[in-house]
Amino acid sequence: MLAFMTRRVAYSLLILLGVTLITYLLLYMLPADPARQIAGRSATPEVIANIRHQLGLDLPFYQQYFNYLKGLLQGDLGRSFIQRSEVSELIGARLVPSLQLMGMGILFELIIGVGMGIIAALKRDSFADRLLMALSFVGVSSPQFIAAMLFLYFFAVKLGWFPMGGYGEFRHILLPALTLGLLGSGWYSRMVRSSMIEILHQDFIRTARAKGLSRARVVFRHVLPNAIVPVIPMIGIDIGIFMGGLVVVESVFGWPGIGQLAWQAIQQVDIPVIVGVTTVSAVAIVLGNLLADLTIPLIDPRIDVKKH
Amino acid sequence: MTAETSRPLLSVERLSIEFGEKRVVSDLSFALHSGKTLCITGESGSGKSLTSLAIMGLLPKTARLPSGAIMFDGKDLLRLPERQMQHLRGQAIGMIFQEPMTSLNPLMTVGQQLEETVRRHEPLSRRESKQRARAMLDAVRVPNVDKRLGQYPHELSGGMRQRVMIAMAMLCQPRVLIADEPTTALDVTIQAQILELMRELQQAFGTTLLMITHDMGVVAEMADEVVVMNQGLLEERAPVRTLFKTPQAAYTKKLLAAVPVLGTMGKPVSKTKEPVVLEVKDLKVHFPLRGGWFEEARAIHAVENVSFTLRQGETLGIVGESGCGKSTTGKALMNMLPYEGSIKLLGRELNGLKGEALKPLRQDIQMIFQDPYASLNPRKTILDLVGEPLLIHGMKNLKLRTERVVELLEQVGLSAEAMERYSHMFSGGQRQRICIARALALNPKVIIADESVSALDVSVQAQVLELLERLQKEYQLSYVFISHDMAVVERLCHRVAVMFSGQIVEIGQRDQVLGNPQHPYTQRLLSAVPMPDVDRRKDFKSLLRDIEVPDPVKPRNYQIPRQAYKAIGIDHFVAV
Numbered sequence: 005m006l007a008f009m010t011r012r013v014a015y016s017l018l019i020l021l022g023v024t025l026i027t028y029l030l031l032y033m034l035p036a037d038p039a040r041q042i043a044g045r046s047a048t049p050e051v052i053a054n055i056r057h058q059l060g061l062d063l064p065f066y067q068q069y070f071n072y073l074k075g076l077l078q079g080d081l082g083r084s085f086i087q088r089s090e091v092s093e094l095i096g097a098r099l100v101p102s103l104q105l106m107g108m109g110i111l112f113e114l115i116i117g118v119g120m121g122i123i124a125a126l127k128r129d130s131f132a133d134r135l136l137m138a139l140s141f142v143g144v145s146s147p148q149f150i151a152a153m154l155f156l157y158f159f160a161v162k163l164g165w166f167p168m169g170g171y172g173e174f175r176h177i178l179l180p181a182l183t184l185g186l187l188g189s190g191w192y193s194r195m196v197r198s199s200m201i202e203i204l205h206q207d208f209i210r211t212a213r214a215k216g217l218s219r220a221r222v223v224f225r226h227v228l229p230n231a232i233v234p235v236i237p238m239i240g241i242d243i244g245i246f247m248g249g250l251v252v253v254e255s256v257f258g259w260p261g262i263g264q265l266a267w268q269a270i271q272q273v274d275i276p277v278i279v280g281v282t283t284v285s286a287v288a289i290v291l292g293n294l295l296a297d298l299t300i301p302l303i304d305p306r307i308d309v310k311k312h
Numbered sequence: 313m314t315a316e317t318s319r320p321l322l323s324v325e326r327l328s329i330e331f332g333e334k335r336v337v338s339d340l341s342f343a344l345h346s347g348k349t350l351c352i353t354g355e356s357g358s359g360k361s362l363t364s365l366a367i368m369g370l371l372p373k374t375a376r377l378p379s380g381a382i383m384f385d386g387k388d389l390l391r392l393p394e395r396q397m398q399h400l401r402g403q404a405i406g407m408i409f410q411e412p413m414t415s416l417n418p419l420m421t422v423g424q425q426l427e428e429t430v431r432r433h434e435p436l437s438r439r440e441s442k443q444r445a446r447a448m449l450d451a452v453r454v455p456n457v458d459k460r461l462g463q464y465p466h467e468l469s470g471g472m473r474q475r476v477m478i479a480m481a482m483l484c485q486p487r488v489l490i491a492d493e494p495t496t497a498l499d500v501t502i503q504a505q506i507l508e509l510m511r512e513l514q515q516a517f518g519t520t521l522l523m524i525t526h527d528m529g530v531v532a533e534m535a536d537e538v539v540v541m542n543q544g545l546l547e548e549r550a551p552v553r554t555l556f557k558t559p560q561a562a563y564t565k566k567l568l569a570a571v572p573v574l575g576t577m578g579k580p581v582s583k584t585k586e587p588v589v590l591e592v593k594d595l596k597v598h599f600p601l602r603g604g605w606f607e608e609a610r611a612i613h614a615v616e617n618v619s620f621t622l623r624q625g626e627t628l629g630i631v632g633e634s635g636c637g638k639s640t641t642g643k644a645l646m647n648m649l650p651y652e653g654s655i656k657l658l659g660r661e662l663n664g665l666k667g668e669a670l671k672p673l674r675q676d677i678q679m680i681f682q683d684p685y686a687s688l689n690p691r692k693t694i695l696d697l698v699g700e701p702l703l704i705h706g707m708k709n710l711k712l713r714t715e716r717v718v719e720l721l722e723q724v725g726l727s728a729e730a731m732e733r734y735s736h737m738f739s740g741g742q743r744q745r746i747c748i749a750r751a752l753a754l755n756p757k758v759i760i761a762d763e764s765v766s767a768l769d770v771s772v773q774a775q776v777l778e779l780l781e782r783l784q785k786e787y788q789l790s791y792v793f794i795s796h797d798m799a800v801v802e803r804l805c806h807r808v809a810v811m812f813s814g815q816i817v818e819i820g821q822r823d824q825v826l827g828n829p830q831h832p833y834t835q836r837l838l839s840a841v842p843m844p845d846v847d848r849r850k851d852f853k854s855l856l857r858d859i860e861v862p863d864p865v866k867p868r869n870y871q872i873p874r875q876a877y878k879a880i881g882i883d884h885f886v887a888v
């Protein structure tokens with residue numbers, strides 16, 4: 005177990021190094037110039053050069069990146085170009101709302117996705133199956149910003165079922181979380197469906213039925229746990245895709261999370277904030293995958309992390 | 313018909329099963345009598361398994377039952393609502409299946425799966441149901457019951473899992489136990505243990521047994537009455553003695569004639585004067601295991617110091633149970649995995665050859681695999697499949713290649729029309745013929761046949777064996793015939809090697825090894841083979857005690873002590 009964890013942490017550090025390098029490099033090569041953004045339209049070249057020097061943007065790429073890494077090792081994510089405050093503070097203030105939204109979103113995603121998958125698998129080739137699978141297809145292929153706007157328009161503006169936006173009460177989180185859940189559930193429903201169908205044909209399901217177990221018991225005790233095993237690593241991977249959704253949905257619903265922060269930072273070419281958010285997201289993804297890997301052995305006794 | 317006066321416990325009356333337009337079982341009738349054993353036998357596609365599923369009400373949804381009734385306890389099971397059927401299943405009628413490896417839920421412990429069954433049918437407390445599970449595991453002779461209850465299926469061997477399956481089916485002491493090919497996937501000694509257990513349980517609980525099996529040996533060992541099915545039709549229904557002594561239906565006669573019977577072959581033709589084509593000396597195959605940081609490097613010692621020679625026109629049988637290293641030996645002979653030791657083919661050393669250097673030698677040694685369904689690429693025509701070895705070895709001209717493929721197909725008894733078709737259009741036996749044609753394409757001297765007839769029905773198996781013998785005579789081929797089936801090995805082989813735990817424990821002339829076995833393991837193996845002969849029913853009690861199998865995982869550099877052999881007669885060596 006110790007060896008497994010050590011190895012995983014070592015890999016994770018390598019991944020994080022790669023993520024920061026790529027993000028930094030991409031932003032370095034970006035034609036947008038943060039110094040010009042800060043200085044404004046009417047600034048003289050001298051002023052811009054001055055700002056650039058102050059921010060250390062005139063250094064060669066490797067030095068900039070090296071300085072950033074040095075700061076990162078001391079827990080310093082740098083300072084925002086625009087807001088002039090610590091990036092770690094900016095992110096820290098927004099981390100909790102984002103985690104709340106993410107948790108609720110994944111919960112909805114799983115409830116909707118797994119539920120749809122079970123129904124579709126049990127009613128295979130029926131009208132219900134085709135309808136659910138068509139819906140899941142619409143879900144995974146609709147662009148998040150359009151879907152989020154439409155939901156906001158229909159459910160909040162027209163029907164008034166949910167508040168328009170805001171943060172603080174439970175009712176505020178429902179619509180953004182449902183939006184994320186509905187849009188992401190398509191992958192899960194398809195995966196659970198095919199996994200369930202495969203398990204339904206397994207010999208041990210026939211055994212369970214031959215024992216005289218009720219249909220509900222066969223489905224929930226024998227089929228579902230087996231069908232869910234391949235879905236768990238998917239959740240770990242999904243966190244990455246989820247972060248993308250978070251940026252859009254938080255911006256549309258005005259949710260004070262790191263997605264919104266990222267959105268603003270991208271518009272202002274606020275490089276330290278962008279890199280900071282990316283790094284935090286990468287950490288979240290790595291942690292999510294580690295958590296998934298540690299959860300699977302609890303469900304499937306055949307998988308032993310010590311052997312990997 | 314026997315004059316059974318007692319009312320049958322369960323009777324199947326004029327049962328028909330259809331899938332769409334296709335009728336897979338038609339007008340089948342038979343009866344189960346209390347405390348007796350009825351065997352349904354027949355080749356694949358005969359509808360025997362579907363019949364058993366129909367009794368359990370477990371047919372797939374697409375199946376239709378246009379006529380018939382299954383009477384049990386005065387009720388017609390085919391018309392019983394699902395809810396009532398659930399209460400009968402597992403309580404009044406239990407069932408065990410063919411594949412013990414996949415028939416248990418991998419995510420639940422043995423104890424959970426057993427207790428679940430008890431609590432479904434009887435209002436017992438958690439402790440009482442655990443007590444019941446423990447008692448039943450004891451009854452099927454599972455050692456260390458308390459430990460087993462907490463284990464998951466993947467921690468048990470195939471034989472142990474099948475015992476758990478039997479225990480599970482017997483938990484509520486059903487009146488009828490249906491066993492669908494319960495021992496087909498098991499090694500012969502494990503099969504003997506399971507059959508013995510089923511006999512014991514039947515006596516202890518008075519259970520009525522319905523057994524589905526394709527194996528005439530098992531039928532002769534177990535049945536009181538036999539139903540022979542073919543293509544969904546009942547061919548013959550008779551008491552077991554009558555069936556074996558005076559079979560009535562032509563199909564039964566054909567089936568019985570096709571079954572190879574151990575101990576019915578005479579002395580083999582001696583091949584000791586022929587030149588040696590394959591010489592294997594001290595063959596070792598070790599698979600290194602990935603260790604932890606502080607662990608000692610280990611390896612699976614799959615094959616240890618195997619030596620034998622194969623002469624021109626000779627067939628050497630390699631027999632043994634799963635995990636004994638027989639297939640690994642076959643693969644090493646084909647240079648398909650790294651090994652130590654020496655393999656000389658026609659005097660040329662194979663060890664160490666790779667790529668282009670190996671290619672010309674590959675012409676002389678070819679392989680036929682076990683599963684004719686999986687060993688033919690479904691996207692290629694038969695012309696491509698059989699012609700591929702020719703293409704690889706330089707016959708670029710399509711016309712020449714086509715001519716050769718036609719010739720090869722004719723040799724294995726297929727017409728030239730087959731060339732344009734794909735493998736899914738052929739039956740299992742025809743596919744195996746195609747595999748044989750492919751192996752013959754380059755005029756090899758040696759063919760390795762790894763369980764090549766095991767997946768085939770007996771009548772098809774007999775034809776393929778005949779084909780192999782004919783080809784051997786025509787082309788002076790030498791075979792290494794790897795098999796778990798003693799009767800088939802006796803039918804085909806001149807010499808036999810018995811493998812156990814990676815080593816040859818006995819090797820020699822076929823009639824010597826199989827007729828006068830000297831090593832205790834060979835004796836045990838032979839005593840476990842069920843005989844298709846009602847007069848030679850065997851008592852498998854002595855086999856219930858497991859023998860110790862050495863752990864093949866050893867330190868990487870571990871040197872096994874060299875096995876010494878003692879000569880018993882002419883060309884008969886036994887490990888001492």
